Amino acid sequence: MSMMEEPDVVIIGAGAAGTGAARTLAKAGLKTLVLEALDRKGGRAWTKTAAGSVVDLGCGWLHSGDRNPWTRIAGEIAIAVDRRPSAWGGQFRDLGFTPSERDGAHIAFERWTDRVSATPPLSDIAADALDPADGWTSYLQALSGYISGDELEHISCKDYAAYNEASTDFNWRVATGYGALVSAAIPAEATVRLSTPVEAIGLDGGRVEIKTSVGIVRADAVIVTISTNILAGDTIRWPSVLDAWREAAARLPLGANEKLFLEIIGSAPFEDETHLIGDPRDASTGSYYIRPFGQPVIECFLGGAGARGVAERGHEAAFARATDQLAHLFGSNIRRNLRPLIASDWTRTASIGGAYSHALPGHSNARLTLARSYDERVFFAGEATHSTDFSTAHGALQSGERAAHEVIAALQLKP
Structure with missing residues (x-):
C-alpha cells in the first residue's frame, strides 16, 4: 500500500457489514478500499474444511431466513440454501x-x-x-x-x-458454509487489503486519514465496521470527537x-x-x-x-x-x-474480541447513538448498530448497506 493511495471511501473490516457496504458503494461507482486486520475475508463468518467436513466456526444459520437478505444474495451467486x-x-x-x-x-x-x-x-x-x-x-x-x-x-x-x-x-443453512457465502459476496470492484490492521484515525484535514501497519490512506469518508469491543478499546487510536460513539460501543459489548x-x-x-x-x-x-x-x-x-x-x-x-x-x-x-x-x-481473536453484540440493561438506545455518522466523514456499521437484527450476519449486512447509502448521499452534497 502506498502513501498516495486515496480512494473515495475506506471500509474498515471485511466482514458481513463491510461486505454490505462494499456492494452498495460498488453499485454507485465509488472507488472503495477495504482494510481487514485478519488474513481472510468474512470477519465472524468463517467457513473451514477439517478432515473433509465443512464447518462454520462463526455464524452458521441464516436466522429469519424467509426475510434474510443473505438468502437473496446466495441465489444471485448460485449458492444453494438448505431450507x-x-x-x-x-x-x-x-x-x-x-x-x-x-x-x-x-x-x-x-x-x-x-x-x-x-x-x-x-x-x-x-x-x-x-x-x-x-x-x-x-x-x-x-x-x-x-x-x-x-x-x-x-x-x-x-x-x-x-x-x-x-x-x-425460519432458520436456514448453506451446505458450503455461511462464512464462504459472506466471503464470496464481496464485490470484485472493491480493493481488499488483508492483514492490514488500522492503527489510528485522523480528522484534522478535510479528508479522513487512516493510519495502517503499512502506510497511510486518505479518503473522503470511512465506514467503521469493527466490533464494539475494538471500538471501545485501545487497539486503535481515535480522535476525541468520537468519544460518544466509543461510549455507546462500551454499552453494547460482545458476548462470548x-x-x-x-x-x-x-x-x-x-x-x-x-x-x-x-x-x-x-x-x-x-x-x-x-x-x-x-x-x-x-x-x-x-x-x-x-x-x-x-x-x-x-x-x-x-x-x-x-x-x-x-x-x-x-x-x-x-x-x-x-x-x-x-x-x-473469538474471545481471544485480537481484532474482534468476542461473539456478537447485546445491550446492557438500560442502554438499548446506544444502538441509535452508534449508528449516527460524524461530520459526514465517519460512518458506523456492524450488527451492533441494527435496532432489531443485532447478533446476526444479516443485521450486519443491512447496517453496512445503510451506512453506504449515507456515504453516497453525503458525497453527492460535497463540491
Missing part, C-alpha cells in the same frame, strides 16, 4: 432431558419471554423477569448464552424484546460464544441431523448438533459462561468437558468414537 427445519429444540432419544422436563423448560422460557415483552421490570434487567418457582433458571441462562452470549443479568429486556419480535422461526467440533470415528450411535442439550440444569452446558448435513462431526455450541471457560481453560479442557457430557448421555464407550477436530477462539 429444512432445524433440529434445535429436540433432544435425541430423550437422553438426559425427558419430554415432561422439556415441556416444563419450554413453558418457563415462554413465560419469561412474555414477561420481558409485556411486563418488563423497571430495571430493564432480563434476569429480573425470571421466576425462580419455574425451576428452570439454569436452562434459561444457558439459552441466554446461546442467544445473547451473556447471562440474563447483563441483558436489556427492551433490547431482547425488539430482537424477539422481529425474528421469524465459541464452537468446538468433534470428529466421529467408526460406528457410533449418532444419527444425522439430530440435537441435544448436554445438561439442561447447567447454565454453561454445551448444545450439540449431531452430524449436520450427514457429516461425521458433532458441533458443540457454547455461550456465556461455557464460552468464557474456553478462553480461560483452553481448548483441550473444553474438548474434554464436551466429551464428558456426551459420554454421560451416550455411555462411556463412545469416547473411542470422538476426536477433537477444530475450535473457534
